[in-house]
Amino acid sequence: MLSVQGINSYYGLTQVLFEMSIEVKAGEIVTLLGRNGMGKTTTIRSIMGLNETRNGVIFFQNQEITNWPAFRIAQAGLALAPEGRRIFPNLNVIENLIATANNKNELTDPWTVDKIFALFPALEARAGIAGNRISGGEQQMLSIGRALMTNPHLLLLDEATEGLSPLLRKQIWSSIVKLKDNRQSILLIDKNLESLLRIGDRHYVIEKGHVVWEGDSAQLASDEELQLRYIGLG
Amino acid sequence: MEWALLIEQFLNGVQFGVLLFLLAAGLTLTFGIMDLVNLAHGSMYMLGAFFGATIFLWTGSFILALVLAVPIVAGIGIITEVTTLRTLYQRHHLDQVLATFGLILFFNELVQIVWPLEGLTVPVPEYLSSTVPLPFGIEYSLYRLMIIGTGILLAIGMWLLVTRTRLGMLIRAGASDREMVYALGTNIRLLFTLVFGLGTALSALAGVLMAPILGANSGMGEQIIIVAFVVIVIGGIGSIRGSFIAALITGLIDSLGRSFLDVILALFIPINAAEAAAPAISSMLIYIFMAGILFFKPTGLFGKQPN
Numbered sequence: 452m453l454s455v456q457g458i459n460s461y462y463g464l465t466q467v468l469f470e471m472s473i474e475v476k477a478g479e480i481v482t483l484l485g486r487n488g489m490g491k492t493t494t495i496r497s498i499m500g501l502n503e504t505r506n507g508v509i510f511f512q513n514q515e516i517t518n519w520p521a522f523r524i525a526q527a528g529l530a531l532a533p534e535g536r537r538i539f540p541n542l543n544v545i546e547n548l549i550a551t552a553n554n555k556n557e558l559t560d561p562w563t564v565d566k567i568f569a570l571f572p573a574l575e576a577r578a579g580i581a582g583n584r585i586s587g588g589e590q591q592m593l594s595i596g597r598a599l600m601t602n603p604h605l606l607l608l609d610e611a612t613e614g615l616s617p618l619l620r621k622q623i624w625s626s627i628v629k630l631k632d633n634r635q636s637i638l639l640i641d642k643n644l645e646s647l648l649r650i651g652d653r654h655y656v657i658e659k660g661h662v663v664w665e666g667d668s669a670q671l672a673s674d675e676e677l678q679l680r681y682i683g684l685g
Numbered sequence: 686m687e688w689a690l691l692i693e694q695f696l697n698g699v700q701f702g703v704l705l706f707l708l709a710a711g712l713t714l715t716f717g718i719m720d721l722v723n724l725a726h727g728s729m730y731m732l733g734a735f736f737g738a739t740i741f742l743w744t745g746s747f748i749l750a751l752v753l754a755v756p757i758v759a760g761i762g763i764i765t766e767v768t769t770l771r772t773l774y775q776r777h778h779l780d781q782v783l784a785t786f787g788l789i790l791f792f793n794e795l796v797q798i799v800w801p802l803e804g805l806t807v808p809v810p811e812y813l814s815s816t817v818p819l820p821f822g823i824e825y826s827l828y829r830l831m832i833i834g835t836g837i838l839l840a841i842g843m844w845l846l847v848t849r850t851r852l853g854m855l856i857r858a859g860a861s862d863r864e865m866v867y868a869l870g871t872n873i874r875l876l877f878t879l880v881f882g883l884g885t886a887l888s889a890l891a892g893v894l895m896a897p898i899l900g901a902n903s904g905m906g907e908q909i910i911i912v913a914f915v916v917i918v919i920g921g922i923g924s925i926r927g928s929f930i931a932a933l934i935t936g937l938i939d940s941l942g943r944s945f946l947d948v949i950l951a952l953f954i955p956i957n958a959a960e961a962a963a964p965a966i967s968s969m970l971i972y973i974f975m976a977g978i979l980f981f982k983p984t985g986l987f988g989k990q991p992n
């Protein structure tokens with residue numbers, strides 16, 4: 452479904468990604484792991500077309516999308532729930548969901564506001580409240596919901612539970628499990644290894660802008676040295 | 686105080702306010718969403734007046750002048766956006782000011798080449814040239830009342846568009862986080878062009894409406910565009926509601942100030958001093974008011990707080 456092959460990305464003159472390659476297959480949950488500043492967000496932004504890439508190619512659904520404008524990449528079926536959530540502060544919860552909603556790829560059974568509310572019941576009571584007046588957890592749910600409303604083939608979810616209380620984390624993870632049961636493909640970034648091992652199918656460990664390890668949950672769970680060295684969790 | 690004069694000046698103030706709103710709406714949207722300072726917005730008002738006057742003179746139909754001139758000028762605006770302004774979005778405001786000032790000079794020259802040097806004058810359409818009797822023995826121009834009504838209807842329409850439609854949601858979302866709107870699948874360039882065309886259409890419409898009162902003259906856009914900038918700063922950049930309220934207040938302050946400032950000043954200082962000072966002060970009143978608003982609310986009445 453998604454195949455990133457050897458891309459280099461830069462901020463100005465500083466190279467941040469070096470020959471980055473990752474793969475997501477239909478129905479999979481794939482995670483990107485690594486310490487702060489290793490290039491996880493940059494990888495996702497490059498896939499989304501928000502950072503220019505040089506060298507390398509990106510294929511999505513058998514089309515080459517390298518350096519397409521971001522809105523066309525989104526229309527091809529990629530949706531971003533970004534780091535920091537970036538909810539539209541001056542739109543209310545429902546408006547945040549519908550402003551950019553679409554079903555360009557004509558999925559049968561598309562997402563609706565009611566289905567988002569069923570997935571995240573906490574949002575329903577906040578329907579008419581402005582995006583900057585809801586809690587961080589609600590903003591995270593809204594950010595995921597807003598991305599789902601574009602009916603993506605692949606959801607890019609950056610820092611799924613960052614800064615949230617244990618209870619809210621649990622709610623977010625259980626919603627992600629429901630998405631997984633619906634065979635929603637997800638490329639997921641988070642720092643909570645335990646949950647990622649449980650939910651993710653395959654994992655990439657990223658260090659200084661390239662992949663240093665890849666494997667499935669069982670392999671990662673059994674390799675404590677790897678966890679300590681690249682992820683900093685024991 | 687004379688009630689008749691007061692009411693008449695009040696209506697004049699509302700009419701000027703409505704006119705200011707038609708210009709400020711496009712200005713505040715382009716400034717708010719695209720972060721573009723477009724001095725040439727007033728040129729679209731001028732082109733509206735010229736095209737409207739010309740079509741009215743040729744066909745004798747004011748309705749036809751409205752229906753044709755507005756899309757023609759909106760088209761010119763969109764061509765300007767695609768060919769020139771689009772390259773300015775990423776530039777500093779000073780670059781934008783310089784470039785769009787260049788556009789003003791260009792359009793002013795252009796109308797002098799195409800139309801007579803002294804500009805055009807057109808009559809008020811006959812069926813709107815009567816007056817309407819109001820209380821206190823006032824006879825007020827039906828044409829000016831029509832401008833007030835049209836402006837208020839358009840303001841309501843704009844407000845509904847921005848608050849109730851998908852396009853309006855995208856406009857508001859784009860004003861707060863352009864990149865996110867883009868990353869979620871909206872062709873932001875197309876959105877900008879649409880918004881720009883809409884703003885230009887309102888500005889052109891104001892020009893067509895004012896042609897029977899002011900005529901069409903090269904340079905007529907500059908005076909009003911400065912006041913329109915004052916309006917969007919008072920109202921809060923990006924806010925349609927703010928523009929409308931600020932436009933009405935500005936129109937009223939200007940109109941009532943010019944008529945009554947001498948009377949008000951005379952309450953405090955000798956009458957001859959008041960009469961000498963009033964004209965100078967009244968032309969500054971809106972700027973004094975803007976400074977006062979900015980002192981208490983730096984982002985304007987309805988501006989979003991910077992985060």
Ligand SMILES: Nc1ncnc2c1ncn2[C@@H]1O[C@H](COP(=O)(O)OP(=O)(O)OP(=O)(O)O)[C@@H](O)[C@H]1O
Binds near residue numbers: 485488491492494
């Ligand atoms: N806008 C930017 N301009 C310049 N450098 C940047 C910018 N954003 C990120 N970087 C640099 O690029 C590198 C990779 O950053 P990135 O945000 O992709 O890391 P990350 O793995 O997502 O980190 P985190 O876990 O903290 O979110 C870092 O060294 C960072 O300092």
Ligand SMILES: [Mg+2]
Binds near residue numbers: 491493534
């Ligand atoms: Mg990151």
